[in-house]
Amino acid sequence: MNMLTKLWLVRRLNKQFYGWDKDTLQKHQEQRVSWILKHAAEQSPYYNRLLAGPQQFSLTAVPLMDKATMMEHFNQLNTAGLSKDELMEFLNNQDPRGTPGLYGGQFSVGLSSGTSGNKGLTLLAQDERQLYGCLLWARNGIPRQVKKPYRVLFAIRTNNPAYMEVGSFGVKLVYVDYTRSPEALVELINEKKLNILAGPPSLLAMLAARRDLIRPPIETIIAYAEVLESKTKTSLEETFGAPVVQIYQGAEGFIGSTCRAGNMHINEDIVLVEEQEAGDSLGHAKKVVLTDLYRTTQPIIRYALNDLLEIDHRGCTCGSCFRVIKKIHGRADDIFHLAGPDGKVRFLFPDYVQRSIIRASDDILEYQAIQHALGSIEIRLVVKEGAGLADIQNAVCDNLQQWAQKIGGQLGRVSFNTKLPERNPQSNKLIRVVRRF
Numbered sequence: 238m239n240m241l242t243k244l245w246l247v248r249r250l251n252k253q254f255y256g257w258d259k260d261t262l263q264k265h266q267e268q269r270v271s272w273i274l275k276h277a278a279e280q281s282p283y284y285n286r287l288l289a290g291p292q293q294f295s296l297t298a299v300p301l302m303d304k305a306t307m308m309e310h311f312n313q314l315n316t317a318g319l320s321k322d323e324l325m326e327f328l329n330n331q332d333p334r335g336t337p338g339l340y341g342g343q344f345s346v347g348l349s350s351g352t353s354g355n356k357g358l359t360l361l362a363q364d365e366r367q368l369y370g371c372l373l374w375a376r377n378g379i380p381r382q383v384k385k386p387y388r389v390l391f392a393i394r395t396n397n398p399a400y401m402e403v404g405s406f407g408v409k410l411v412y413v414d415y416t417r418s419p420e421a422l423v424e425l426i427n428e429k430k431l432n433i434l435a436g437p438p439s440l441l442a443m444l445a446a447r448r449d450l451i452r453p454p455i456e457t458i459i460a461y462a463e464v465l466e467s468k469t470k471t472s473l474e475e476t477f478g479a480p481v482v483q484i485y486q487g488a489e490g491f492i493g494s495t496c497r498a499g500n501m502h503i504n505e506d507i508v509l510v511e512e513q514e515a516g517d518s519l520g521h522a523k524k525v526v527l528t529d530l531y532r533t534t535q536p537i538i539r540y541a542l543n544d545l546l547e548i549d550h551r552g553c554t555c556g557s558c559f560r561v562i563k564k565i566h567g568r569a570d571d572i573f574h575l576a577g578p579d580g581k582v583r584f585l586f587p588d589y590v591q592r593s594i595i596r597a598s599d600d601i602l603e604y605q606a607i608q609h610a611l612g613s614i615e616i617r618l619v620v621k622e623g624a625g626l627a628d629i630q631n632a633v634c635d636n637l638q639q640w641a642q643k644i645g646g647q648l649g650r651v652s653f654n655t656k657l658p659e660r661n662p663q664s665n666k667l668i669r670v671v672r673r674f
Contacts, residue, residue, distance in 0.1 A: 238367045243405065246368070250375040253506045254496070259558045266509050269530035270296050277536045280316035284536060296509075301526060302540045304349070304357040304488075315360055315535050317344065324358055337398060344534070345398040349488035356663070359488040360535040361399050368531060369491060370402025372507065377403075378482030378495030379433065383456045390426055392417075392436030393462075394665060415665045419443040427452045434477075435459035438469050439667040445476040455479050461486060463666050464565050464587075468595055485562060489540050490529045493562050498555035503548070505559045507531060511539075512548060515569065516584050518644055521547050522566040543568050545586065564588065571672045573608045575646025582611075583646030587670035593636035600624035605658035608672045612649025617656045626655075 238246075257265075274294045277284035287299065307314060311321040324346050331337040340346050345366055347359035361369065379387065391400070391410045404410060411429050413422060415437075422444060425431070430453045434441060438460050444451070455477045460470070461484045470481045483501050485493030490508050493501045503510050511526040522545040529537035545566035553561050567587030575583040594604045594616070603619035616633060620626055630653045641648045660667050 238364070240405065243367065243371050246371045247375045247406075250372060250506075254376065254502070254504075254559065255555065255557050257506070257558060262505055262558060265506060266530065270509060270528065273528070273530055273533070273536065273538065274299070276533055277316070277538060280533070281314055281536055283310050283314040284538070296528065296539065299539045302538060307540075308357055311358060317360070317362070317534050319344070319360065321358060324360070337396060339398060347397040347399070347488065348395060357488050358535075359397070361532075362534045365532055365534060366399045366402050369399050370405060372491050372504070373400075373403045373484075374406045374408070376491075376494035376504065378459065378484065379457045380480055380497075383433070387433050388429060388431045389433040389435050389459075390422065390429075390431045392422075392440050415440070419447055423447050423450045432456045433459065435461070437462040437666065438465045438473075439463060441473055442469060445473055448476050457482065459484060464567055464669065466591065466595070466669075485565070487542075489527050489537050489542060490532065492527065496553060496555040496557055498553055500553050500555065501562045502553065502557055502559040503562060510548075510560070512546075515545055515572075515586075517545075517586055518584070519589065519640070520586070522564075522586050522588065523548060524569060543570060545569055545572075567591075567670055568668065571668065571670050573606075573614070573670070573672060574611055575641055575644065575648065576611055577645050577647070583641075583644045585640060585644060585646060589640045590637070590670045593640060594618075594633050597632035597636055598624065598629040600629065603658055604669065606670050608674070610674050612647070614648065614651045616651060616653050617658055618653060619655060619657060 271294055274288060274296065278288040279285070288294070308321065324340060327340050328337065328346055328348055337346065343363055345361045349357040349359060385407060387408045389408060389410050391412050392415065393400070393412065394415055396412050400410065411425065411431060413425065432453055432455060434444060434455055441458060441460060456479055458473055458477060458479055458481045460481055465483055473481050482495035485501060491504055492508055493503050495501050507530055509528040509530060513524040513526060515522050515524045525542050525544065525546050527537065527540045527542055545568070546562055547564040547566060549561040549563040552558070571587050573585040573590060575585055577583045590606045594606065595601060598620070600621040601618060602621060605617040607615040609615060618626070618629065620629060634651055637648055637651065658667055658669070
């Protein structure tokens with residue numbers, strides 16, 4: 238894909254985001270679903286077997302996919318005839334601090350974080366990488382007034398050639414992994430005169446704590462990989478004097494991006510998102526099932542995400558008809574289970590646990606809630622020096638109890654300590670609400 242084609246595609250992606258109406262979007266999705274299913278049935282042995290018969294091109298006929306199933310059937314699922322074991326060996330032989338090469342000179346191979354313990358391969362051919370680069374350039378959320386060239390601190394767990402595609406637009410990405418100390422990152426920002434910070438909220442907060450040491454003006458902050466709490470977003474914006482935008486992506490695709498009005502939309506021209514009930518009796522959190530409308534080397538068809546999303550169907554002031562992701566509630570695996578008086582389990586969603594803690598006091602610096610078993614919850618609180626810790630703990634308990642009563646559940650024993658939050662050992666992500674059974 239030459240540069241003129243890329244620029245044309247970027248303009249087209251912007252036009253689709255802001256210019257399409259719902260009818261145009263629906264027709265586009267129907268056409269792409271029909272094409273992607275036909276291609277999968279013809280090129281993927283796995284889907285050839287599943288989609289045989291009179292309903293072969295119906296999306297509802299396709300069973301749900303998850304990471305474990307995808308990895309189990311990877312050799313039959315991908316359309317390039319590649320072996321999972323050979324790809325894993327290829328990754329293991331790469332320099333962990335460098336940019337991985339292309340497998341066979343044409344395929345980028347990534348390994349997803351495996352937050353829940355299941356690692357997954359991500360496979361992209363050249364045309365898919367180039368589309369990703371154009372999409373990232375078109376919908377990075379960076380305000381128009383930010384001057385080019387963009388010089389970006391790009392913090393990710395492992396690098397991937399797909400990320401480097403955006404470099405063709407003149408963006409300078411300075412890749413760092415999560416092992417760098419905050420002090421080393423500050424030195425790098427100053428040395429390279431970086432003006433955009435991109436990374437998980439927990440890392441961005443560490444840099445905010447060292448704002449006085451950062452010399453170049455920071456013009457935009459891009460958050461991803463972890464849930465961005467409103468309190469953290471406000472703090473980052475005030476500390477750096479720059480807007481904070483979000484990108485929602487994973488091994489499953491580039492799911493959401495921030496519009497010019499500051500809201501995060503589903504990239505509905507690229508992915509089809511189905512909403513499913515999650516049992517949230519107090520709010521509107523939903524499970525979501527995703528189909529990537531363009532990926533063919535590793536088809537992503539009716540893939541059940543582990544995230545809980547609250548989706549707003551009302552229009553956005555930016556003019557886009559794409560649905561707005563109002564809130565990412567957390568992972569479905571981390572919904573707290575509370576015993577009900579009738580012997581049935583009640584579900585307390587991560588968002589309500591977080592609210593119970595952060596609304597207890599402005600003196601809370603760090604926190605994490607861990608449910609070890611039914612009736613056993615650990616709360617880790619780090620507060621400002623001189624703050625009334627006992628009063629804060631009581632307020633957290635009261636808030637949790639109110640939510641428990643609303644859903645008809647029993648909290649059980651709630652214990653407190655002042656330990657720092659633990660990161661997930663597989664993904665190194667900071668997850669504020671964790672269920673361990």
